[in-house]
Amino acid sequence: GIESCGMICSERELGLSDDHSGIMVLDSDAPVGMEVAQYLDIEDYRLTFELTPNRPDSMSAIGIARDMAALGQVKLRRPQFALKESGGNTADSIKVRLDDPIGCPRYAARVIKNVKVDRSPWWLRKRLMLSGVRPINNVVDVTNFVMLECGQPLHAFDLDRFGSNEVVVRRAAAGEKFTTLDGREHGCTPDVLLITNGKIGVAAAGVMGGQNSEVEPTTTNILLEAAYFNPSIIRKSRRHLDTVSESSQRFEKGADPNGIEYAINRAAYLFAELCGGEVLEGIVDAYPAPIEPKKITLRPSRCNAVLGTQLSTERICEILIGLEFEVDGNDPLTVTVPTFRDRKSVV
Secondary structure (H helix, E strand, O other): OOOOOOOOOOOOOOOOOOOOOOOOOOOOOOOOOOOHHHHOOOOOOOOOOOOOOOOHHHOOHHHHHHHHHHHHOOOOOOOOOOOOEEEEEHHHOOEEEEOOOOOOOEEEEEEEEOOOOOOOOHHHHHHHHHOOOOOOOHHHHHHHHHHHHHOOOEEEEEHHHOOOOEEEEEEOOOOOEEEEOOOOEEEOOOOOEEEEOOOOEEEEOOOEEEHHHOOOOOOOOEEEEEEEOOHHHHHHHHHHHOOOOHHHHHHHHOOOOOOHHHHHHHHHHHHHHHHOOEEEEOOEEEOOOOOOOEEEEEOHHHHHHHHOOOOOHHHHHHHHHHOOOEEEEOOOEEEEEOOOOOHHHHO
């Protein structure tokens, strides 16, 4: 029967996230009387893009920015960072073996030690929430942030719970049991590609991690994965496991096999900055048969005939270069197709 003139709210009650564990506590410098949306800097515009299945390169901020830069005839600017490595060599801590190089043509790993798992800073949580991704902790949030930024899914394992110092990528055995992060136990078939520690599965490759090596509040050492998986294999795995994830959507459409190094270094840099981690030197990169960019011949006259346009050869070159294709010659043009746009290299 007592009138209430207000209430203290959780992030869920404010419509910011699904977190309802307690009230949302603002910093002590929050001005009394200011609208919370203004203080949290969440008054923003939302742009919605409808992507066709043949454009997985656009499932990222950089991918969208690349197209917008070409449209506006300006140069694309990627985030700049200076990664500092210390504390030993990655190759001394972890090995990688590909038992199925068809299903997994490339697997790269880094080790980050002495991280502190905690809540992410507000700027990172805000960007994830405004992108429709639920913040979890600074380790998982960094991997999700880099995925949204670069289009390259990443996965962080607790290195101390991983079970060995070797990553083995292989197909599941018929009837092999595997429990995903959501607590569901699956009976696998050889259609499922597994990340293992040489003994048991620790992740369904490209779909979802396993419970036995997930990052916990007590985690201190991280094994960071960045890989390229065969899209058709991931599609089969996802269907068999009846699980759709942000990672599986990107892998089954075709990620960029040659964007891995930038993404894993970007994430390692953020681990050092936001988690206090020490990044070991080097990347363990299993890439037995590198996927090279294709070269094609393009006739400007044929291009205009197909498109119904009257573009000059100079303008065609400007558009392609703006989209980060390499162009040589005049008529015909020799165009080097980057692997993030070459569908033949990712199916």
